Amino acid sequence: MNRSISLLEHGVPGRLQAPASPSPADGMERVVRFLKLSLPPELQSLVEHQVANLPPLYFRNLDGRSIEEDFGLLRRLEAEPLIVLLAQSDRHAILKVAMRRNEPRIFLRVVGTMARNRLGIERASIFIGRRDSAVLEHFYLSKSIPPGTLQKVADEVREALSTGRFHEPDLPPPVGRGMFVVVDNQISPADTVLVITAEDQTGFLYRLSRVFSESNCRLIDAKINTVNNKIQDSFHLVNSEGGKLRAPQEVEDLRRQICQAFGVAYQAPRQAPAP
Numbered sequence: 470m471n472r473s474i475s476l477l478e479h480g481v482p483g484r485l486q487a488p489a490s491p492s493p494a495d496g497m498e499r500v501v502r503f504l505k506l507s508l509p510p511e512l513q514s515l516v517e518h519q520v521a522n523l524p525p526l527y528f529r530n531l532d533g534r535s536i537e538e539d540f541g542l543l544r545r546l547e548a549e550p551l552i553v554l555l556a557q558s559d560r561h562a563i564l565k566v567a568m569r570r571n572e573p574r575i576f577l578r579v580v581g582t583m584a585r586n587r588l589g590i591e592r593a594s595i596f597i598g599r600r601d602s603a604v605l606e607h608f609y610l611s612k613s614i615p616p617g618t619l620q621k622v623a624d625e626v627r628e629a630l631s632t633g634r635f636h637e638p639d640l641p642p643p644v645g646r647g648m649f650v651v652v653d654n655q656i657s658p659a660d661t662v663l664v665i666t667a668e669d670q671t672g673f674l675y676r677l678s679r680v681f682s683e684s685n686c687r688l689i690d691a692k693i694n695t696v697n698n699k700i701q702d703s704f705h706l707v708n709s710e711g712g713k714l715r716a717p718q719e720v721e722d723l724r725r726q727i728c729q730a731f732g733v734a735y736q737a738p739r740q741a742p743a744p
Contacts, residue, residue, distance in 0.1 A: 507533035585638035640672035645733035
């Protein structure tokens with residue numbers, strides 16, 4: 470199963486032919502100009518708010534077609550608190566999730582439902598609004614999945630998100646062989662970064678998201694890649710108060726719980742010798 474999850478990747482086909490894309494390095498003012506040239510009139514009122522609301526990484530690869538679809542979903546959230554729908558690209562079936570407000574266990578419920586149905590996630594995008602806490606997620610799945618199965622999964626995801634309940638997946642044993650876990654508080658000024666290397670396996674994201682939930686950690690950013698059956702993932706996390714996991718015990722508790730979830734022997738960090 471080859472998959473990659475990146476907060477920078479889009480690729481949903483659409484009708485819009487946008488002008489050349491600026492880089493965020495050119496300044497957000499140019500991003501605003503680009504969007505106002507690219508988007509239809511009915512979405513123009515969203516531009517300045519969403520440029521300030523969505524994470525800057527969202528705009529790194531500006532794609533007028535996919536942004537038009539995203540902004541359309543975000544506009545619908547004014548009237549609908551939850552949207553789950555299916556779309557198609559040339560190579561993938563895409564499950565889209567939009568929620569008016571972020572809440573605990575959203576990612577867990579979605580990946581748990583997919584794991585229960587044995588669907589592999591090839592890549593996805595996950596964004597949380599900085600001002601309104603709206604959630605926008607795309608999950609890219611194999612296009613070979615039968616349409617009936619996709620619709621069943623979409624219905625189950627909608628039910629899980631609207632009720633807060635979902636059926637636990639029946640998974641094969643985890644594969645802990647070759648797993649390497651690093652929790653870092655230096656990479657990012659605002660959050661804790663978790664980096665994991667492991668063998669590709671069914672239910673990996675579900676097991677990991679359960680640990681996040683049980684540790685009271687919130688996922689705010691992710692980049693997940695699988696190359697030659699090797700998972701190389703990074704997750705940006707905050708605690709229940711929205712800050713880093715600053716206490717050493719918090720960091721080590723997270724590492725220990727991840728190791729336990731995958732059957733890996735936990736090794737406490739070595740203490741520096743006293744001077």
